[in-house]
Amino acid sequence: MRFAIRLAGSLAVTLATLVLATGAADAQQLRGTPGSPTAVEFPDSRVLPQSPAPFAGTINPSARDSTPAWPPTLGAPENAPNVLLIITDDVGFGAPSTFGGIIETPALERVAQTGLRYTQFHTTALCSPTRASLLTGRNPHSVGFGAVAELSTGYPGYNAIIGADTATITETLRQNGYSTAWFGKNHNTPPWEISPAGPFDRWPTGLGFDLFYGFMGGETNQWEPGNLYRNTTRILPFEGRPGWNLTTAMADEAIAHIRQLHEVAPGRPWFIHYAPGGAHAPHHPTPEWIARFRGRFDEGWEVIRERIFANQRRLGVLPPNAVLPPWPDTLPRWASLSADERRLYARQAEVFAAYLAYTDHEIGRVIQAVRDAGQIDNTLVIYISGDNGGSAEGQMHGTPNEFAFFNGVEIPVEQQLPFIDEWGGERTYPNLAVGWTWAFGTPYQWTKQVASHFGGTRNGMAISWPRRIADRGGVRHQFHHVLDIAPTILEAIGIPEPRSVNGVAQRPIEGISMLYTFGAANAGAPSRRRTQHFEMLAHRGIYHDGWYANTTPPTLPWQSSGHAPEDVVNGYAWELYNLAEDPTQSRNLAAQYPDRLRDLQQLFLIEAARYQVLPLDNSSLPRLIAQRPGPSAGRQEFVYRGPGGGLQASVAPSLLNRAYRLVAEIEVPAGGANGVIATHGGRFAGWGFYLLEGRPVFTWNLLDLERARWEAPGALPPGRHSIAFEFQPDASGAPVGRGGIGILSVNGQVVSQQTMARTLPFAVQSDETFDIGLDTGSSVDDRDYRTPFPFTGRLERIVVTLGESTLPRSPAR
Structure with a gap:
């Protein structure tokens, strides 16, 4: 019925009685607000967001004769489960007790005992790619993450950009009525977009998450995380709080969030992605956790490996025909080590074990919060033990400073021994010797980075959902991959895969739902994933119907200076395995079955x-x-007026492998001035430009192993001054890490000049930032100052000018 009435001012208003038609068979119910007299259905729930629904009430000239109706909102299906998606970091298959290890993981154990344990679940061999697959349901290269974000290149499979046509599962859930939150590691924002300038559409809050509390990048200092954010704002909650640790603080945040959701909106389902830093370096457990593991690893890695293998056979997480491959010739036997080496390596394992156990304990607190809210029965808990195999980045001897590996430096045992009692504390950024990594990957060979072998890609996983999974404590051996998690969640909830998200047609999800494995009757069902490729840094593998072909690693992943073959396509040897008969890749059949x-x-x-x-x-x-792209790309001059900064390396001026000049225009008040003018990095690698007792100082911290320091002989008098530091690299030598001459000058007069024999070739401390006017992380030299050490004069501006690079002009391969 249509009619018109005349209002004041001769305004004609057309009113209509609107009737809504019901939708298609797969329509999903829309929820109105309480008291709404009608419920409407959505015509096609595979298109997100929904077009605004027509008004469902009636309008007549008088409100007394009309029927109100609030706009409906798209709600989750009835009885939709909550989802708690947990993934830990750098954990080998044989590390947790749930899969045979000697490191107790009771939270993971409880999920397995109340649900299912998966023994042939696979990741991608590195952090960012696994997490991109996890959140999108697609292969990592399909969403731009063929490598970690810091190794991105300008090719579609490697550009670190999750495109609008491959929306995250979280965006789908959010637009289907779910509350969504992410706690912990985010390694899937392009590094050049991590800045106060944004853009923010590929931060967690732009990828479908209502809330983000975590760190941006591959790792962080658990005692002093310099890259921690709440949504898009950098935060420093550790300041003034001795003993604060992110592992506990993150659990506290998640628990508070769960409680709030339950109290405010108990009927609304939620999705929480929980991604702690453990057990990625730095291994930073609290001291009481370290004490629990004292002496547990004194027998050495070979004995521990044998014990893990026996446990795995007993638990049934390996088939009866599995064999333990021999200890590799590339790694030393425990008996061949010196007393100092054994003492150091055992301490490294104690701290790693403590960190993994501590991380699991805090995860257990989060799960307990769900139980306390009375929601555990209808919560789908997915706990993935590691986003790849254990890390080999500790190198042969382990390291008190992981940034040594990223700069091609291996720290000798004798230089590590002074840190042994502080291992895991704020004075160290530690990783463990690769012998332990190999043992914690039992029974598989190789490590993180190596996608060709299961030591890099096979991770334990447990799933519980008490309302749906009745086969409590069951074991599942189907071959699956991390991209299968997203479609599993969608099928479990009953939400269809979207065809369009935010106006963009979607590329199909490439994963295969694992829901068919939930029932006891399907415990031995054939794997529905018949084919899966693996690739990382040209390490390759291909699975098909129980057979697996893979390349032989040409270099050792714990040798950062290794030389890979020039012919990346044809320069690799290949191996072949029948996994049904040889599940641990121990008998190469390449010569027997060349076809x-x-x-x-x-x-x-x-x-x-x-x-x-x-x-x-x-x-x-x-x-x-x-x-790479971004605010610093191609720039030679940067001007800052402090205080401020807090910039990640990807958007800050890089002083590595080039000539450069810093000029600070300052004013010193009566009584003198102290404090940081500019700094980048911190205790484990970086540089600082500051006044100390009024004297200008420039310091390069070279991996906490040595420092180059320029200092003026006297304090600056009150007044305006121009302080400059410039560096000119040597004319010859290696293109990276080249030494040179540094000159510190005040008001045009040289006050200190010296030669640096070497410089950092590849990275400053990545979890700390570029700061102006204060230091928001750790000090580049604790002997000089403690943070934040704000500048007490007036900093008018600082200009950073970058000169010619020492790198070859041709792009990196």
Whole structure:
């Protein structure tokens, strides 16, 4: 019925009685506000967001004769479960007790005992790619994450950009009525977009999360996280709080969030992504956790490995025909080590174990909060033990400072021994010796970074959902991959895969739901994932119907200076395994079945072309310093007026491998001035420009192993001054890490000049920032100052001018 009435001012208003038609068979219910007299259905729930629904009431000239109706909102299906998606970091298959390890993980154990334990679940061999697959349901190269974000290149499979046509599962859930939150590590924002200038559409809050509390990047200092954010704002909650640790603080935040959701909106389902830093370096447990593991690893890695293997056989997480491959010749036997080496390495394992156990304990507190809220019965808990295999970045001897690895430096045992009692504390940024990494990956070979072997890609996982999973404590051996988690969640909830999100047509989800494995009757069902490719830094593998072909690692991942083959396509040897008969890749059948190997190699190329894996690239450290987009790209001059900063390395001026000049225009008040003018990095690698007792100082911290220091002989008198530091690299030598001459001058007069024999080639401390006027992280030299050490004069401006780079002009491979 249509009619018109005349209002004041001769305004004609057309009113209509609108009737809503019901939608298609797969329509999803829309929820109105309490008291709304009608419920409407959505015509196609695969298109997000929904077009605004027509008014469902009636309008007549008088409100007394009309019927109100609030706009409906899209709600989750009835009885939709909450989802708690947990993923830890750098954990080998055999590390947690749930999968045979000797490190107790009761939270993971409880999930397995109340649900299912998965023994053939796979990741991608590195952090960012696994997490991109987890959140999108697609292969990592399909969403731009063929490598970690810091190694991104300008190819579709490697640009670190999750496109609008591959929306995260979280965006789908949020637009289907879920509350969404992310706690912990985010390694999937392009590094050049991590700045106060944004853009923010690829931060967690732009990827479908209502709330983010966590750190941006691959790792962080758990005692003093310099890259911690709440939503898009950097925060420093550790300041003035001795003993504060992010592992506990993050659990506290998640628990408070769960309680608030339950109290405010108990009927609204939620999705929480919980991604702690453990057990990625730095290993930073609290002292009481370290004490629990004292002496537990004195027998050495080979004995521990044998014990883990026996546990795995007893638990049934390995098939009966699994064998333990021999200890590799590339790693030392425990008996061959000196007394100092054994003491150091045992301490490293104690701290690693403490960190993993501590992390699991805090996860257990989060799960208990769900139980306390009475929501555990209808909560789908997915607990993935590691986003790849254990880390080899501690190198042969372990390290008190992981940034040594990223700069191609290996720290000798004798230089590590003074840190042994402080291992895990704020004075260290530690990782453990690769012998332990190999043992904690039992029974598989190789480590993180190596996508060709299961030591890099096979991780334990447990899933519980008491309302749905009745086979409590069941074990599942189907072959699955991290991209299968997203479609599993969608099917469990009953939400269809979207065809369009925010106006952009979606590329299909590539994962396969694992829901078919939940029932006891399907415990031994054949794997529905029949084919899966793996690639990381040109390490390759291809699985198909129980057979697996893979490349042989040409270099050792714990040797950052290793040289990979020039011919990345044809320069690699290949291996072949029948996984049904040889589940631990111990008997290479390549010579016996050359035709099958050839077919699988061809299948890999087909999959690689289909999923944006090409072009293959086996370079690693050089890509850390390659040119990328962003605010600092191509700039030679940067001007700042402090205080401020807090900038990640990707958007700050980089002083590595080039000439440069810093000029600070300051005013010293009566009585003198002290404090930081500018700094980048911190205790474990970086530089600082500051006044100390009034004297200008410039310091380079070279991995906490040595420092180069320029200092003026006297304090600056009150008044205006121009302080400059410039560096000119040597004319010859290696293109990276080249030494040179540094000159500190005041008002045009040289006050200190010296030669540096070497410089940092690849990275300052990545979890600390570029700051102006104060230091928001740790000090580059604790002997000089403690943070924040704000500048007490007036900083008018500082100008950073970058000169010619020492790097080759041709782009990195």
